[in-house]
Amino acid sequence: MPARLHSPTPRNLRRLASALQRGELVAIPTETVYGLAAHALDARACRAIFRAKGRPTNDPLIVHVLDLAHAEELAEFNDAARRVARHFWPGPLTLVLPKKACVPDIVTSGGDTVALRSPAHPLARRLLELAGVPLAAPSANPFSYISPTSAAHVQQGLGRRIKHILDGGESTVGVESTVLDLTNPAKPVILRPGAIDEKALGCILRRKVRVRTGRKAKGRLKAPGLLERHYSPRTALQLMRRRVTPDAKRAVILLRKPAGKVAPHTFWLSARGALAEIAHNLYRVLREADAAGYREILIEPVPPAAGGLAAAINDRIRRAAA
Numbered sequence: 268m269p270a271r272l273h274s275p276t277p278r279n280l281r282r283l284a285s286a287l288q289r290g291e292l293v294a295i296p297t298e299t300v301y302g303l304a305a306h307a308l309d310a311r312a313c314r315a316i317f318r319a320k321g322r323p324t325n326d327p328l329i330v331h332v333l334d335l336a337h338a339e340e341l342a343e344f345n346d347a348a349r350r351v352a353r354h355f356w357p358g359p360l361t362l363v364l365p366k367k368a369c370v371p372d373i374v375t376s377g378g379d380t381v382a383l384r385s386p387a388h389p390l391a392r393r394l395l396e397l398a399g400v401p402l403a404a405p406s407a408n409p410f411s412y413i414s415p416t417s418a419a420h421v422q423q424g425l426g427r428r429i430k431h432i433l434d435g436g437e438s439t440v441g442v443e444s445t446v447l448d449l450t451n452p453a454k455p456v457i458l459r460p461g462a463i464d465e466k467a468l469g470c471i472l473r474r475k476v477r478v479r480t481g482r483k484a485k486g487r488l489k490a491p492g493l494l495e496r497h498y499s500p501r502t503a504l505q506l507m508r509r510r511v512t513p514d515a516k517r518a519v520i521l522l523r524k525p526a527g528k529v530a531p532h533t534f535w536l537s538a539r540g541a542l543a544e545i546a547h548n549l550y551r552v553l554r555e556a557d558a559a560g561y562r563e564i565l566i567e568p569v570p571p572a573a574g575g576l577a578a579a580i581n582d583r584i585r586r587a588a589a
């Protein structure tokens with residue numbers, strides 16, 4: 268049985284909110300990617316997230332909240348964290364902070380910090396309001412596959428393992444949130460690049476923000492979104508270092524639509540090369556190329572000097588190709 272796709276009517280939203288309160292799983296749209304949500308203070312419900320995704324329990328979850336006041340019930344905030352939250356929330360920024368006792372161990376993989384985000388998507392916000400509880404939600408894909416940016420993507424990956432999907436159309440941003448570790452406010456560190464880059468964060472924090480693509484801390488993964496292989500298609504994926512001619516066995520994914528007649532087996536991520544459009548389309552196009560049965564896919568990386576979303580896009584492309 269596939270999952271039920273719910274359109275966002277007021278009645279469906281009320282029903283899904285009560286399902287969440289009862290400890291059921293619901294896949295929900297957010298502005299970054301779709302999340303697989305559960306009542307964050309219900310350890311049993313959160314355990315079901317790991318089972319549905321096939322995700323190892325040493326990979327902690329992000330907890331979604333309506334606003335800063337709700338976030339402060341779950342974590343010890345410092346002034347730096349309050350400042351960035353006031354500036355960037357709701358939005359694609361996740362803050363890692365010391366957790367409070369009410370957060371179950373399963374959410375944080377037994378660690379003493381919790382990751383928090385206030386999503387901007389109106390339907391995610393409506394569900395948070397109606398359910399009245401924080402929602403733990405990793406991306407709604409089987410572990411290590413490409414994240415979903417539409418309800419159809421969730422259905423393809425997890426449809427047989429979950430009951431409910433709320434259909435909110437396509438995620439606008441298209442890549443996961445920036446994860447910023449502020450446990451030590453004197454040393455802010457980005458653990459996963461996203462739409463909000465180190466420059467934007469540094470401006471608000473008035474200090475340098477480091478970007479770390481680090482590995483493990485105490486057996487627990489510091490940010491498994493940073494696992495070398497992640498966000499991966501099944502087809503072998505390679506970075507495109509120079510122009511190649513695609514054929515029936517080898518597709519290419521370009522950053523922008525080529526001018527003139529387009530060779531067959533060519534995919535593209537944008538009309539004119541705008542980073543926001545590339546990020547928005549990245550996972551959908553990767554999935555389409557993956558489903559077409561090629562032996563190999565070559566993908567063009569973004570020029571790193573582009574700033575903003577460039578680091579996040581290249582990070583996901585590099586990990587998908589690892």
Ligand code: TXA
Binds near residue numbers: 406
């Ligand atoms: O945009 C997003 O962040 C999406 C939407 C659904 O909100 N969620 C998402 O969740 O990407 P997930 O589970 O796929 O990625 C969460 C990332 C992982 O890399 C995880 O390791 C990291 O956040 N994380 C969670 N809790 C952490 C903690 N306490 N310390 C360090 N990293 C943490």
Ligand code: MG
Binds near residue numbers: 405406414492
């Ligand atoms: Mg994920």
